[in-house]
Amino acid sequence: MEENKVKRQEKPASERQVFFLSGPTHLTAVDWNNFNHRRSVAASLVQGVYILEHDRQQNRQDSQALAPPWWDSFDFRLIRPLVDDVDNSIFGAIYELKPFTSKCNYSAQNAPDYVIAFRGTINKSDTMSRDLKLDIRCVRNRLHESSRYQLAMQAVHSIIDVAGTSRVWLAGHSLGSAISLLVGKNVTKMGYSVEAYLFNPPFSASIQIIKEGKLKDGIRITTSLVKAGLAAAKGHHRSLRPDGPFTLLSKWVPYLFVNPADPICSGYIGYFEHRKKMEEIQAGKIERIATLNSLLKSDSEPLHLILSANLTINLSKSPDFKRAHGIH
Template structure:
């Protein structure tokens, strides 16, 4: 077989895995909407849906009864086991697939807000999801489990897999259009918008005006920030970031360049850190959320990662929200994409 044939086969298998994972997530959307024949999303690619009472122990079902009931009501995710009739090793034995937001669900919208405020960790979704993934890993080995999700589901999956990776339990994650819209990133986006607006209105002095405004705002906020910042917050974030680099956990992030919700991941992984790690805090520490801790309780960043496998597409849409749709990743097997193994800091094992 020629070298390009090997490449063609590898590309085909990658598309097929992406397609299968996407179908499982679509199945969760349609199950929540009670669409007709929603089971076909997974039965046609040879996966079976397992109910939680077949996955969790009786003790876990009792201990997390409230979270289990929450999942039964909202139907966020499904646990899937591969049929024996589908023996290809590239495809995982177990998949946890998590749907994204349904705009008519107030619970979903509350969880979306929690993503921005970095309080998603406190949701019942995260509680039950972590228990399920951990149980699958213990019973069937973590290497045989994949977690996938879209949008809100990608955020939840990233948070859970990140927590497990910090404990040395590495789960392969495939996350479609994962949101990067925390307060820190929104603040930077607003700052860039202000800068460009000033430069358009005042071509000669716009940049100087922006710098003056930025310095004034920073001077006014820095004193207040120092008063509320959690002393150990930065140390904890730094330790977690370096631990993730040491265990070499790299989730697959499927990002559309035109998707306003997830494209910040591309700039996050633009280049490796220069100098010592702690010199570039924005890569591993979300400072703005220190303010919200005083009003909302403990926060947790899921989007600040030292490494990732980036799969990038560029589908131009007249309506920007369409770039966020899961369907973009499934409609065309020949869809051109860029693949990059991005690392902000080198792993000790490489």
């Protein structure tokens, strides 16, 4: 066992794990009113979770740990990591912004007090089995049944109880963004409000395998009409009351960051194009009722079902899937 620890510790870290080589070192002063600054900080805090787990796996501690600069550089402190109860891996972290620091513009209303961040899948022996099982749960819309999601919800509620929600962020990448999205949707339905930064969130819909554009549009419109008819027949339209979960969710506008070269998240582009098109042809109400019909199926609600988002599409060239899906 001791020999294994030594071997792990001597394994060189990749350049992507070192903040001063691959992090946004240009952000020597954070302007919280600047969307690009907020995006970069959120991504760095997610990357910090990845490196926390890599540090754990490589037994890098104290001065050898590579994770701290990913949050220290922006004047955050790590309150505690979130540990999976199945494989003991670090899958998330709770950060607190330090008060009265010189690097941050605290006159801005957009600065968070707390950020709860979640990593995605790590293809290493320590984590691969557990992470891939959760990836499958995402595809099957069963992520809400996992203990990792339950731990995430507990963490968010613990912070909400202390700080309220006006200055709490959620952030995640890939599987971590799926957890953030699911947590954000559910706390929103409970009447809370959190800001969310979701990088390459998985889109759980089989229609993405269809390449022909007009056929895909036709299927989307037909599906909306059928679902709206079912919702009307069941009387689901009554759930559109002002204090209902659907109305509350309509006020939540997370930030989504997707890459068209990444098949895992690119479905959001067509998803929101369809919603926009339905509004243009005066069928927005039909689409909202159709979405309501799906949202009320709480046991199998598709993860990607959200009503609004600030969607950022990465149009830079991606040489391969790994680059397109990575949090760079």
